[in-house]
Every structure is written in structure tokens, then in C-alpha cells.
Amino acid sequence: MSKESFVIRVESSRGMFRAEFPSNQATFGELQQKIQDKFGIAPDLQVLSLTRPSQPQFVKSNSKDTLAKIGLQHGQVLYLILATNQSEAVSTKQKEEKEAETDKDKPKAKSVTLKTSEWVNDPKHRVEDTGPKHVPFHEWIEDRQKKYANQPWNIDPPTFDYKPIKFENHVEFSKLPPNAVIKRQEYRHCDVIRFMDDKPIHKFKSEWEKSAEIQRAAYLIGRYELEENALDEKRKGKKLLYANVYALYIPPQKGEVYGVKLLKDPHEGLVDKVIAACGMERVGWTITTLDRSGKKYHGDIFMSGQEIFTAARLQEKYKNPNTGYSRFITLITRYGQKEAQGFQISDQGVAMIRQGLISPDEDRGFMKVNAAPPKVYLPAVINENKQIPQGETFLPDALLVNVLATLAKTIKPMFQHIHFPPNGTLEHLSKHLAYHKDKPKHLAFSDFSLLVFLPQVMDLELVCEVAQTVSKKEKLKPELEKRLDDALQRCLP
Known part of the structure; x- marks a missing residue:
């Protein structure tokens, strides 16, 4: 121009x-x-x-x-x-x-989506996965255990230490961190994100599409479960780690045309207690986007620089404290498309962001190599065999790990209803109870958004007992039902 x-x-x-x-x-x-x-x-x-x-x-x-x-x-x-x-x-x-x-240019690798993975599940049809091949983490470790039986120090995955070094009077060369040579990750910590109930994600998507110029985000609530590989007949007998999703939680956020910013959630601790009472955790998040393809991006932007940055922070926040690895997933929901795309940020990408090597660029399709502060050494960033100068940008596709996304063959909802709004009030609670007045309590309160709202107006321990019972589809015991009724009388006018 x-x-x-x-x-x-x-x-x-x-x-x-x-x-x-x-x-x-x-x-x-x-x-x-x-x-x-x-x-x-x-x-x-x-x-x-x-x-x-x-x-x-x-x-x-x-x-x-x-x-x-x-x-x-x-x-x-x-x-x-x-x-x-x-x-x-x-x-x-x-x-x-x-x-x-x-057709004209060499295509970028594509991830397997909700749509294609449904075909994969059908033995009569096979869909070629042209995306990068990622091995389940437990298989990758097992293969290395066999390969390096006599070299146990080579079994664990690589560690990435790019911590900046301050220049003082003298710095030994051996103490400088290694260059960050970006490589595609061979393994993935979670293999499949599977919706056990399609109603929450469909409601979230349809409400967003009413005003799609403002993007939205929601946490995916579910469980990690190791199950038989039913997606690939060639790998029969092998297991995959599934993130089975039963509910969505919409946190405070600020939506914009090209992204969404998560805001501080004053109720985060209360929400997590209720989620845990239901035997679940935050297994990922979903973010919406309009079309954002372009020649300079070599096709679609799978994840923007800001989305990669936020996803890496969330993976760090929700990592396993025992292993240090994260199974947290990012699901990209696109306007007008039934399929969604699942990703993780590679362990290397998370380390590069955590230790300040890279950050989102103003051009949403790129990441930027940060400039080192005065008297500070930052390792060089090498991408596609080329060093990226500090302050310059690069396409971050190699930092992404593809995760399969699918719907369960047999829908198994944990909750009966999705009526209660994500920003509910006492007025909404009163209307909800009036609407479901003829139902037993374990059915009337079988709404995830309602359960995570209740600790704002009544005792957390009581709510967790109710949530645990409801999530198991069990009737409330008389003593628990009486305590719940007493709490409702106190909080409702």
C-alpha cells in the first residue's frame, strides 16, 4: 500500500x-x-x-x-x-x-474437527488426517522407554529453560540458556475433546451467532478419562486420553471484533469448588471467531497470537502439579460452521511465553520475538531454520498441537436443564424455582449454571452437597432437602 x-x-x-x-x-x-x-x-x-x-x-x-x-x-x-x-x-x-x-498453492496442514471426527467414527468411511501426527503422550513415553532402555536419562521429554540472564561483571558462556529452536511437538497430552452433551455448546454458539461481531469465550467443564481408541482401527487396543465435556461456564469477559479478553472472576474459587463437587474440572476453553484467512497467513489463522498467549497462560494455570504438564484444551468455534478445531500450545511454546521470549503481535496472525531489556540476554528464536530478529514476527503454527474434536456417539448429559443464565440473579432463581415447582429437587436443581450461582447467596458447603447429589442423578436426602429449603427461604424475599 x-x-x-x-x-x-x-x-x-x-x-x-x-x-x-x-x-x-x-x-x-x-x-x-x-x-x-x-x-x-x-x-x-x-x-x-x-x-x-x-x-x-x-x-x-x-x-x-x-x-x-x-x-x-x-x-x-x-x-x-x-x-x-x-x-x-x-x-x-x-x-x-x-x-x-x-488447489493452487501447497495447503497448510488441517486439524481434525467435530465434523471429520464423526466420519472417522463411522467404519464405513475413512477421513485422511492431513494434519501433523501427534502420538498420545503415554505411548510416546512407552516407545522411549523401549528405545532408551540403557539410557534412562533420554526417556523424559525435553525441558525448556529460556530464562533471561542478566549481564553482570562476568557471565560464563555455559550458563547462558540455549537458543529456542522451534520444533513441532511429537506428542500431545490430551488426544480427544468429546462433548457428552451437545446442548450447552450448541446454545453457546447459537447465542453468539446472533451478534457474531463480538467474540465470546467459555470454559469447558468435564473430566479427563483414558479410554480405548475407538477412532482408528489400526491402533485397536491402544488408549486415548479424552477430555469429556458435560457443561460450559461463561466467565466475566470483554468481547471484541477479533478476540475476547477474560476479566478477573470474583467467584472463581466458589465456582471451582462446585465443579469439583460434581467430580469435574476445567478441561479447556472455547473461543469464537469470524473468518480470518489471508495469503500472508498461508491460509487460515488457526489461532491468533493473542489466543496462543492466553491459551499458554491457561495451560500453565491448569497444569498437573505433580507432572508439570497440562492437558488443557483450546477449542476454536467459527461462525457459520458446524465443526470446531481443537488445539494445545506445545510445551516449548508455553515455556517461550512464560519466560518472555515471545508475545502477540499487533497483526493477529503472528507472534513477535521480544526485544531484550538493557543488560539482559535472551536466547535467539529459530523458526524454519531461520533466526527471527528481536522485534520481528513469525507464523506460530509450529507451536500448535492438534487435538481431535467430536461429539459422543451416545449423548450422556449430566444435567437436565440449561435454562439458568450465566449472570443469574435472585430474580432468576425465583423464576426458575417457580417454573420447576412440581419437580423433585434433584431434577429442579439439575442445571449447571444454577449450581455455580448458588454459593453467591447461600452456604458453599450446602451447595456442594447438593451439586454432588444432583450430578449423580440421585434424590436429595430429606435432611439435605430441608437444609436447602431453609436456605432458599432466607435468601429469597
């Missing part, structure tokens, strides 16, 4: 693009033509707004009016409002263009 060019950014539920002109004397008709070329929507069917679609301020101009006359500024965002049929047509056009580009 030349310095003299004039750029208008056009944003829609199907992504954003830059319309570039020689100057602001270009006409509105020329802008409409660029939109038609990009999205396939004729000028007379284009609905443009100066403000977000929630409070639109429509652009009403003649096709011969200049952009300067309309009052548009260099870099300004216009919002293209798409009807349902238009959105579907744009999606089809983008898919066809992407397939054509893939």
Missing part, C-alpha cells in the same frame, strides 16, 4: 477487508464495486452503516458522490449488514475461493 492511498475498511459478519483507492476522490460507486468483487453482493442490495449494526447509521449516497463528499476518512470502518441469505452466499463464495487457492 502506497503512502498516498486512501483506505476504507469494510466489516461484516463474514470478516473484514480493506478497500484501497488512489485518493478520497474515488466515488461511492467504486467502493460498492469493490464490495461486490469481494462479497458478491450487487450495489443495490448492499446495506452499509457508519456505526455498528446494533445502532445503525445508514449510508445514503449517490454512486457518483466522492468518498470525501460523503465524509469518509482514511482508515474509517464501514459496516456491511448481511441478511441471512446474503451471509450464506458470502460463506459459499469464500469457501470456493479458499478451495481454489488451496
